[in-house]
Amino acid sequence: MEKFSVFAPKLVTKKENFAPGHRACVGCAEALAVRLSMKALGRNVIVVNATGCMEVVSSPLPHTSWFVPWIHTLFENAGAVSSGIESGLKATVRKGKRQPQKISVVAMGGDGATSDIGLQAISGALERGHDFLYICLDNEAYMNTGIQRSSATPYGASTTTAPAGKQSIGQITWKKDMPSIAAAHNIPYVATACPSYPFDLMDKVKKGAHMPGPAYVHILSVCPTGWRVSPDLAIKIGRLAVETGVFPLYEVENGNYRMTLDMQELRPVKDYLKLQGRFRHLSEETVNEIQQRVRHDYAKLKEKIECTQKRKS
Amino acid sequence: MTQRVGIEVSRAVAIAAKLANVDVVAAYPITPQTHIVEDLSEMVASGELDASYIPVESEHSAMSCCLGSASVGARTFTATASQGLELMHEVLYVASSMRFPIVMAVANRALSAPISIWGDHSDVMSVRDTGWIQIFVANGQEAFDNILCAFRIGEDRAVLLPVMIHLDGFQLTHVIEPIYLEEEDKVEKFLPPNDYPIPLDPDNPVSMGAFGPPEIYSEIKKAQDVALTSSKSVILKSWKEFGDAFGRYYSPLQCYRCDNAKVLLLAMGSFSETAMSAIDAMREDGHKVGLIKLTLWRPFPFAEIRDAVKDAEVVVVFDRALSFGGPGGPVCSEIRSALYDLEKRPKVIGFVGGLGGRVVSAAGFREIIEQGTKIAREGTEQEYEMFGVRE
Amino acid sequence: MTESEKKPTWRDIEIGAIIKEPGSAMQYKTGDWRTQRPTYYHERCIKCGLCSIFCPEGCIKQTEEGYFEADLDYCKGCGICARECWTKAINMVEED
Numbered sequence: 001m002e003k004f005s006v007f008a009p010k011l012v013t014k015k016e017n018f019a020p021g022h023r024a025c026v027g028c029a030e031a032l033a034v035r036l037s038m039k040a041l042g043r044n045v046i047v048v049n050a051t052g053c054m055e056v057v058s059s060p061l062p063h064t065s066w067f068v069p070w071i072h073t074l075f076e077n078a079g080a081v082s083s084g085i086e087s088g089l090k091a092t093v094r095k096g097k098r099q100p101q102k103i104s105v106v107a108m109g110g111d112g113a114t115s116d117i118g119l120q121a122i123s124g125a126l127e128r129g130h131d132f133l134y135i136c137l138d139n140e141a142y143m144n145t146g147i148q149r150s151s152a153t154p155y156g157a158s159t160t161t162a163p164a165g166k167q168s169i170g171q172i173t174w175k176k177d178m179p180s181i182a183a184a185h186n187i188p189y190v191a192t193a194c195p196s197y198p199f200d201l202m203d204k205v206k207k208g209a210h211m212p213g214p215a216y217v218h219i220l221s222v223c224p225t226g227w228r229v230s231p232d233l234a235i236k237i238g239r240l241a242v243e244t245g246v247f248p249l250y251e252v253e254n255g256n257y258r259m260t261l262d263m264q265e266l267r268p269v270k271d272y273l274k275l276q277g278r279f280r281h282l283s284e285e286t287v288n289e290i291q292q293r294v295r296h297d298y299a300k301l302k303e304k305i306e307c308t309q310k311r312k313s
Numbered sequence: 314m315t316q317r318v319g320i321e322v323s324r325a326v327a328i329a330a331k332l333a334n335v336d337v338v339a340a341y342p343i344t345p346q347t348h349i350v351e352d353l354s355e356m357v358a359s360g361e362l363d364a365s366y367i368p369v370e371s372e373h374s375a376m377s378c379c380l381g382s383a384s385v386g387a388r389t390f391t392a393t394a395s396q397g398l399e400l401m402h403e404v405l406y407v408a409s410s411m412r413f414p415i416v417m418a419v420a421n422r423a424l425s426a427p428i429s430i431w432g433d434h435s436d437v438m439s440v441r442d443t444g445w446i447q448i449f450v451a452n453g454q455e456a457f458d459n460i461l462c463a464f465r466i467g468e469d470r471a472v473l474l475p476v477m478i479h480l481d482g483f484q485l486t487h488v489i490e491p492i493y494l495e496e497e498d499k500v501e502k503f504l505p506p507n508d509y510p511i512p513l514d515p516d517n518p519v520s521m522g523a524f525g526p527p528e529i530y531s532e533i534k535k536a537q538d539v540a541l542t543s544s545k546s547v548i549l550k551s552w553k554e555f556g557d558a559f560g561r562y563y564s565p566l567q568c569y570r571c572d573n574a575k576v577l578l579l580a581m582g583s584f585s586e587t588a589m590s591a592i593d594a595m596r597e598d599g600h601k602v603g604l605i606k607l608t609l610w611r612p613f614p615f616a617e618i619r620d621a622v623k624d625a626e627v628v629v630v631f632d633r634a635l636s637f638g639g640p641g642g643p644v645c646s647e648i649r650s651a652l653y654d655l656e657k658r659p660k661v662i663g664f665v666g667g668l669g670g671r672v673v674s675a676a677g678f679r680e681i682i683e684q685g686t687k688i689a690r691e692g693t694e695q696e697y698e699m700f701g702v703r704e
Numbered sequence: 705m706t707e708s709e710k711k712p713t714w715r716d717i718e719i720g721a722i723i724k725e726p727g728s729a730m731q732y733k734t735g736d737w738r739t740q741r742p743t744y745y746h747e748r749c750i751k752c753g754l755c756s757i758f759c760p761e762g763c764i765k766q767t768e769e770g771y772f773e774a775d776l777d778y779c780k781g782c783g784i785c786a787r788e789c790w791t792k793a794i795n796m797v798e799e800d
Contacts (some may be wrong), residue, residue: 001800007752009752009754009756009757010751010752010753012394012753012757014765018762019727019728019729019762020729020730020734020761020762020763020775020778021727021729021730021731021732021733021778022328022729022734023732023734024759024760026737026780026781027760027780027782027783027784028760028782029760031761032758032759032760035760035762036757038791043518045515046385046513046515048381048797049522051746055524056524059520059522059524059723060523060524061523061524061525061526061721062523062529062712062734063523063724063728063731064520064523064723064725064726064727064728064729065725065727065728065729066518066520066726066727067518067726068515068518068519068726069382069513069514069515069517069519069520070513070518070519070520070521071380071384071410071520071521071522072512072520072521072522072523072524073380073404073407073522074403074404074407075403077373077377077380079374080369080373080375080377080378080381081378081380081381081384082379082380082381083339083374083378083381084337084339084367084370084378084380084381084382084383084384084389085368085381085384085385085513086375086381087337087365087381087382087387088336088337088379088381088382088383088385088386088387089385089387089390090365091336091337091364091382091387092336092385092386092387094338095334095363097336097386097387097506097507098385098386098780103515104677111707115318118375120370120371121371121374121377122372122562123368123370124369124370124371124374127370128367128368137462143719144404156558156639181402182318191776195758197795198757198758215785217708221362224782229781230783231784231795232782232783232784232786232787233362233785233786234760234782234789235758235787236787236788242623250778253441257583296498298328299589354746378763391727402729410720410721411720412720412723413720413721429730473720491724510719511719511722511724518726519723519724519726520722520723520726521722523721524722529712529717529721531714532712532714532716532717533714533717533721535714536714536715536721539714611716653718
């Protein structure tokens, strides 16, 4: 079994389960996230894709980038379709209509499909305890339809439906904490990941797929087009998101919090913000506001981790 | 030995699904369908039915679960009504265009607002164009029988389309009727196991639901329409097989006392049986009237309709749904359209009634036929007539 | 469309418009999207393979000598490999 946390790229399978030729933008870290996830998952999976960037770029008739069975239906129902597939497989195997076979059911949806329009279906699927993995590919806006805001858009970011202007700083609400919402369903496994830490991402996806019951992995996917950055910077910016504490990497296993990468000292948030065109309009005051909030949220997360450690000792 | 029992029609529908040995039931409760899904979950809990029952959190998710389940080749069943049918509206189009053989019982109920739990056909009429095979049943036996036929039809490799069985909310779902409940082994003989041709499977990976650019979309839609239209031959064949196995035969429409009838009433669902009493009474008084009871709604039976009305002078169509600001009765407008190009065609008069659970008695139907005949003779300013509304 | 010049008729469509050929997107060469292209200093390359991990297209392959190079049929020229390479063994140059 491949152990991805060993930092050895050459040990990772060379097999591509997500074919090039897809129509993703130049430098798209979401496509990279999918590619890496598929390496971790192998080919004994059924992928359920919500409408969004990855679905569109990977399946323009008559082409598909998928080497695994794949289904896309609508925008908000990846959680429900996965539930149906999981139950259908279980029932047909139990009734002897199908050979038993280890098949992972993996749903993939963007931040729009996950924390907005599809929230209900995911909540239902998590509550019912279906054995599946939900991967949220978070590029922090409805990128596929033209960079419109979602509830995952960070405070102060400019999007086409919450643009920066004289009367507005852009997004006036703070990013919805979707991993916490998933964890509140008391599911066995919740994790955050970023393709800038590829081995960690692959480890977490694999762990989530093999964990019995529902699992949720939230992947920060840098979008050069929507975040207004140069296409070669996606990995660097993802790394900065983690190093500044904007997007901490952690796991929640049966309610127990564990930090993946504990930053002894967080880098200043402006190192992250200044590289992105969507934050270009921010005043020093707003940047400070963001800095306060990031520190506050990071401290809250560390509290949860300490609670876990106390409970275990 | 096949039992004939007095049983609530909802329960008979659930039993039919059980006899069909469904694999997955994904449903959300809504009056007046609740007894169907409650019974099915009881059967699963007791072990009487080996199926996965998914207690979904909404009808949109119910139908979405059905998509998933059907995509891996599981025999899939659900039921809904009214607002639930509306909530799953976009998913219905996906079920038919992606060719998933899902069977759904619809307990026809009025649409909000105002909220009404009682029966009419407004929910059905809003899903006319969704690409599903749609069958109306008029009594409990028809409901039981057609649920079984629905699986046979939908899962046929030449069809692969989802099927709706429409039964009147409360007026059918909650009445007790004498129904022959067939035996499991006889049903098993009639209904082969679901053999979906290309289910999702790592051994043969396919991509379902790719996006269709303008260069290909029209061709895909034409293929879908051809599939629905040509499913009629499989529907007729399945009904024949059912009749041969169980002794009850179904057809796209039934003509009741239509020989030498000058005026025909056309109705769907359980009210058509009430209308039969009106026909009997009027015949006794010497009026040459008859009834067309429409069973197959989609694919629309153009040939059978044209043939049934060819000797009539007037066809009075009774709708239990209202198309606001339009032609009034949706069924009436489809009948008119089906007959328009004929050299010789009857006058078509539309009545809308029975909305939101309002009952129409046999005497009421007599009035409708008489009024319709009068309008055919004298003409009218209105596009359609509303029956039973207090002016 | 596919290699055939003829466009499919409604009869040619698979049931439910499914795509039966896995990975058929490889027929579409995204290489012509590029405005810049990776070039390699082999003497600096330590053959770690990190560039191939970070490529969003998954088009960086190991050559017979063990170096990692982008398949120019698919390389979109994003420059992530050049930026992430530890030893600066990759340099992006403008496409002619």
